Amino acid sequence: MLAAEPAIACDGIVKVFGSGTDALTILRDASFVVRHQEFVSILGSSGSGKSTLFRFIAGLLKPTSGHIKILGREVEGPRDDVTLMFQNPTLFPWMSVLDNVLFPISYRFGRPTREQQAYARDLIATVGLAGKEKFSPSQLSGGMQQRVALARSLVRHPRIILLDEPFSALDEMLRENLAIDVHRILSKAECTVVLVTHSISEAVLLSDRVLILAGAPASITDVVAVDLPRPRTVATLDHPAYADACRTLRAAMRRNFQEAADV
């Protein structure tokens, strides 16, 4: 029964901010599904409403109308099996690296068990920060801080991870390395991933499918399947299909951009 359901199903999502004459429609009938263990990117320019959509799936905001189902159940608020990563690492400066990773447990249930602490240490090692458990976040670089945030998002064994431009504050080389590591770690954890981004190359490098969110009000205008083998590595960047997918997406984005300019 459960397996037949998609991981995420968004159906006819509409968001209107304000009311009366001031009403501004941000999203119009956005519909899509994400399959189990799929990596899907929602690609859109800034202000396209992609962060709003992200917050709907996370249960942090409610759409004006439409339905979002996660693993077959209507989203009514934040769920235990869905975790988030933001553009900023969002680490608490008053906690050590280890305590930040354990935050989802300690904030909810109080003191973590010995097993949970051991698992958090494992995760810190997995993201490449072994030995830095006692560090303060301010002692780490931006990329390392985002790695801590990745470990934190995995600490409660989530089924779904939502990424809101987590690499966009980093410089290019760092960004590719981190993105590839994140992809590998999340694939291994058998997570379903939704990445919200404005970067075509990032979307292609990581995704199985890319959804373009465009228009005003915005909806899903294009769905592009990325036919690249897993695992994604630096070599993926030289694959002919990578360039093809980038070209297709760029053309679609251009077309949307042109349509918006013509109006």
Place this chain on the structure above:
Amino acid sequence: MFKRPIAILVLLAAFILWELACRVFDVPSYLLPKPSEVIVAAINFGGNWWSAITETFLTVMCGFGLALLIGFPLAILISHSPFAYRAIYPFLVIKQSTPIVAVAPIIIVVGGTGLVAKSVVAATVAIFPIVVATATGLMATPKEFLELARSVHDHPRKALLRIRLPFAVRYIFSGLRVAITLAVIGAVVAEFVSAGRGLGYLVYSSTAFMNTPMAFAALLVLGFLGLVLFSLVGIIQALLFPWASEMPAAGAADA
């Protein structure tokens, strides 16, 4: 306390210049006493210092404590609801722009010359920076911090205690540093009008009797008391919340 010995050198140089100027121009001591006369007056006062200092110190600390007791809940209320903000904030501004010298006699008349009334005067001036700094800090908490907390557990009171308040610590302490020096001013003003004891009263009564060297001595001790209390707030922050001074680097400020 003096991390910059240069400040001590400046102070010494000023004293020497002051002493020389008084001697060269032969200024009468009731107008401007020489530093040496001030020191002599201070030494002659001897054991009486202790009661004067403790009296003022007590008023400052009680006033400061009172300001914290009222200021924190008020700040939480203001940051929590826009309605409370609009309802309370204008009165805080009016209160702060009314000179304490004008308010203090009224408080003393109503409350008497005891510790309670004097503490109220000190608290009246100290409360404003505490409320403003705390409310600002609570409201400056990055949205993503709160969203992250909410995605784990939707619990506003927990978010206040474990996310908003820790985040506001840096703001709160900058408010406390201003508040403690204002509390000293408030205590001195209260002592001026209540006429009894303390360093403020010492300044007041010494000038009334043209004992200018003594007034200067009391003034210097007051300044020193303010400096000690100000530094103490900084030391407490560094001891209890060492992370709060390095917070901007943690990527919180640009969220």
